[in-house]
Amino acid sequence: MAKSLIYLDHAATTAVAPRVLEAMLPYFSQVYGNPSSIYSFAQEAHKAVDDSRDKVAKVLGCRPAELIFTSGGSESDNTALKGVAFAASQWGKHIITSSVEHHAVLHTCQYLEKFGFEVTYLPVDRYGMVDPQEVEKAITDQTILVSIMLANNEVGTVQPVSDIAKVIKVKSKQIGHGVSFHTDAVQGAGALDINVDKLGVDLLSLSSHKFYGPKGMGVLYVRRGAPFVPQQAGGAQERYRRAGTENVPGIVGTAVALEIAAGQLESNAAHCRTLRDRLIEGIQSRISHVHLNGHPTRRLANNANFSFEFVEGESILLGLDFEGIAASSGSACTSASLEPSHVLMAMGVPTDTAHGSLRLTVGVDNTEAEIDRVLEVLPGIVERLRALSPMTSSPSR
Amino acid sequence: MFPLPSAGQGEGEGVTSTLYHEENSMYSDIVTEHFKNPHNAGEMADADGVGDDSNPVCGDTMRLFIKVSDDRIVKASFLTRGCGAAIAASSMTTDMLRGLSLQDAARITNKDVANALGGLPGSKLHCSVLAEGVIRKALEDYHKRSQS
């Protein structure tokens, strides 16, 4: 029997919005020229890329020339960290990040450690927050780069990015050289203000498929004057900072999606917040032994992350899947691994509890009726699984 | 103008709903069936042997209860906190054990359990190892109890 999918995994990815798809389509087989070619047919594609860059720049409040189109959030994070680290190593080889970053940042840091960089992984409090004072304390005269995400993909905690930026500015005057500040804003786009000057960041990563744009597309902002060596050599595209013929439809789609997201920021957030709060209140009042992971207030409008004691996250997902509800037990990228989420562990969630986590992330198209359906079936799923669990039976054993 | 995608229907930024089929592509139908309706779940108050095992990485925990009469397993039940595969493997194990002699029960391997389930995805093979573990431990517990 086929029924309608209830999609509650918008932090993993989103559907391309119809208006975005419509804007992209001509650039596949009609306006297919290479933007680098000089005949006027190709210049149409060139202009589309330029116009798109202008649109993105407007949302970020930056110059169009400060933007690099990439293949997604992972590439933007990799390029940001490696690009700064290798360019600024003459001033020092120390990098600061947090223990709750996406693996695109954490694994890039591990890669840089192999090249002699030293990385400080800052702890977080039980809500997943980084303390700006910890950043301040960690900066030494060797520090060249700080990377702290804008909002966490698993628990939705929003970091005090602009406060951290202020601390870095003061410290970098004291140590006598610049410290670049990168933020992975992949989960923040479409939910938070991502104006680079308000945030006070030098580099910022975006991923288009998180805001109803195409997969395999992203943006990296690099502030003019920031130390940066390109990570992909070849042609002159993206002002020599990222070689390769542009993904013109992807770039067009990215710009339209971001423009829509920025224009509807408030209304989308309000819609998501209403549904999220309905979900949180409903689950907490219907199910016992459940914990809300992440910050009670400083969290993404669309994110609800719970730990259910005595049960395993995957079994809840499977139960929901049979009801046509798509959710996640953490981040999609780590669901193949058996280990509990590094984010929950960094927040001090006990291992057993961390194994029972469920992430529900709502989107613009979700309805109250869909949330009510989740509230109708989830208690039964958890109850059934708890009845099977050795952890709930006779505590004397 | 080129044709618009039919999904668009021109109404705002809406995404039309996707049809969804009631099966899970990751697991076999047998796993799905045992997960949905596990056999022999629950504690056994008069068990003759109890075996506990857990996997330290995924944290999953299994407990197997057996009732023995004339060197034969007459009843088996389980309690499991784990993934879908672990629950299905537990359920399948209790089915497989029922009526077996203690010697035959001791010969069941994780492969037997995985095969009986119609196979498991690679990352889930260790869930059947857990099943083999609780069989061993429940039998050990039975032998220990019958000696004292």
Ligand SMILES: Cc1ncc(COP(=O)(O)O)c(C=O)c1O
């Ligand atoms: C916070 C964060 N950073 C980076 C990424 C990677 O983005 P992409 O899948 O576009 O490479 C994701 C999403 O998976 C994310 O949530």
Ligand code: FES
């Ligand atoms: S994931 Fe470890 S038992 Fe299934």
